[in-house]
Amino acid sequence: MELKVVHSVELPFILNLPNDTYDTRVEFGGNSYQVGLQISNTKYKVMTTYRGKEAYMEVEEDEISTLSEKEQNNYREKLRTHISWDLKESKIYTKQELDSVSEEKRLSELTTSILMNKIDYEDDLEATTQKLYSTFTEEEKVELSYSFLINKELSRLTNADLFLEAINQLIKAYSVFRNDYFVEKCSYHTLRGVQITRFVDNVQWDDFKRIEKLPPMMNKPWLSDNTQDELTEFQNNLRAGTEIDPLQSLILVAKNLLEKSETRSAIINISAVLEYSVERKIRNKLLAKGKTERSIDRLLDKTKMNFRERCDKNLKNATGVSLVTNYPDEWRTVQFYRKKYRHSIAHSVFEPTPADTNKMILEFEKVIAIVESL
Numbered sequence: 001m002e003l004k005v006v007h008s009v010e011l012p013f014i015l016n017l018p019n020d021t022y023d024t025r026v027e028f029g030g031n032s033y034q035v036g037l038q039i040s041n042t043k044y045k046v047m048t049t050y051r052g053k054e055a056y057m058e059v060e061e062d063e064i065s066t067l068s069e070k071e072q073n074n075y076r077e078k079l080r081t082h083i084s085w086d087l088k089e090s091k092i093y094t095k096q097e098l099d100s101v102s103e104e105k106r107l108s109e110l111t112t113s114i115l116m117n118k119i120d121y122e123d124d125l126e127a128t129t130q131k132l133y134s135t136f137t138e139e140e141k142v143e144l145s146y147s148f149l150i151n152k153e154l155s156r157l158t159n160a161d162l163f164l165e166a167i168n169q170l171i172k173a174y175s176v177f178r179n180d181y182f183v184e185k186c187s188y189h190t191l192r193g194v195q196i197t198r199f200v201d202n203v204q205w206d207d208f209k210r211i212e213k214l215p216p217m218m219n220k221p222w223l224s225d226n227t228q229d230e231l232t233e234f235q236n237n238l239r240a241g242t243e244i245d246p247l248q249s250l251i252l253v254a255k256n257l258l259e260k261s262e263t264r265s266a267i268i269n270i271s272a273v274l275e276y277s278v279e280r281k282i283r284n285k286l287l288a289k290g291k292t293e294r295s296i297d298r299l300l301d302k303t304k305m306n307f308r309e310r311c312d313k314n315l316k317n318a319t320g321v322s323l324v325t326n327y328p329d330e331w332r333t334v335q336f337y338r339k340k341y342r343h344s345i346a347h348s349v350f351e352p353t354p355a356d357t358n359k360m361i362l363e364f365e366k367v368i369a370i371v372e373s374l
Contacts (some may be wrong), residue, residue, distance in 0.1 A: 002090055003198075003199070004088045004202075005196065007084060007196070009186075010043075010191075013184075014181050015174055015180075017178075021038050022037045022265045026162065035085055038085065044060075044061060046064070046075075048071050058082065064222065087158075087159075098149070099143055101145035101148050115311055154198045158198070171184070185260065193210060194209065213259075247368070254361055264350075265353055270364045271338065278315060278323070311324055311331065330366065333367070334364070
């Protein structure tokens with residue numbers, strides 16, 4: 001049998017490239033891959049019916065005339081650049097492989113089928129699975145083994161993270177090639193997920209969307225409601241043009257950059273927020289003690305290139321607390337991340353991983369909260 005996994009996305013912009021397959025070399029997870037990205041600028045989204053429900057399918061412009069009359073007359077929408085990546089594998093399962101599938105795994109496969117087909121299990125899924133399994137013939141139990149092995153192999157072929165990495169490698173090369181600054185790196189957030197469609201002998205087996213976080217997918221408010229007092233205060237501040245705290249705003253900018261996979265920019269941003277927090281705290285505390293803006297500027301100029309001394313002597317002079325000596329663990333964390341990531345970014349093309357960037361943002365946010373509390 002032939003197993004096939006199709007990864008696909010519609011970009012939120014156009015790549016000015018002809019329809020073709022673009023073999024893209026990617027370093028991913030310590031290995032090197034050659035990913036054949038199929039680009040199309042002539043795809044449409046056409047309304048159809050799938051399993052009795054309204055659905056959409058993606059077809060090439062020249063395929064529209066081959067659709068049923070109803071589908072041709074249905075709603076359709078021209079897509080932006082569409083990218084897909086197909087992975088195929090021929091597989092023949094031996095009797096030994098089928099026999100190796102345990103009853104527990106067969107039952108698990110049956111449970112999944114019950115859920116997917118929305119079979120009523122009367123609040124006892126395990127009992128319903130066992131009862132249904134007891135009615136199966138040997139041939140039907142073998143089919144469950146086939147299903148288990150097929151799903152296992154399809155899961156191995158599915159790699160949305162590699163697909164996304166290859167897309168960003170292509171975008172990076174393309175933007176320089178065409179001097180196109182209207183494109184940008186993509187993430188699960190900006191793409192609203194990656195579509196995965198899987199086939200067995202050219203018959204669709206299943207389909208789903210690979211996402212990381214739910215909010216970008218939602219079409220209704222997802223945060224808990226504010227109290228009326230909170231909402232009224234927000235509306236009054238908005239009406240009055242109350243200044244928004246740049247510190248809080250810039251922390252959110254760093255997090256947003258991370259969501260877009262712009263790890264370099266996110267790290268530079270959160271580093272700048274910490275530096276701004278320390279400087280603002282020193283300035284405000286010294287102003288409250290009667291120091292002039294000019295004298296404070298002179299003091300800060302002396303530590304302009306020495307962040308450690310600013311967090312130590314300047315901060316202690318202003319607040320009575322040194323970040324270096326009073327919070328040694330937190331200061332070591334700051335030093336570690338500044339040296340490993342911020343300084344590396346400033347002097348090289350180093351690009352941190354999203355996971356490392358997220359850790360740094362969270363740690364710096366804790367330190368910023370300490371500084372703000374002084």
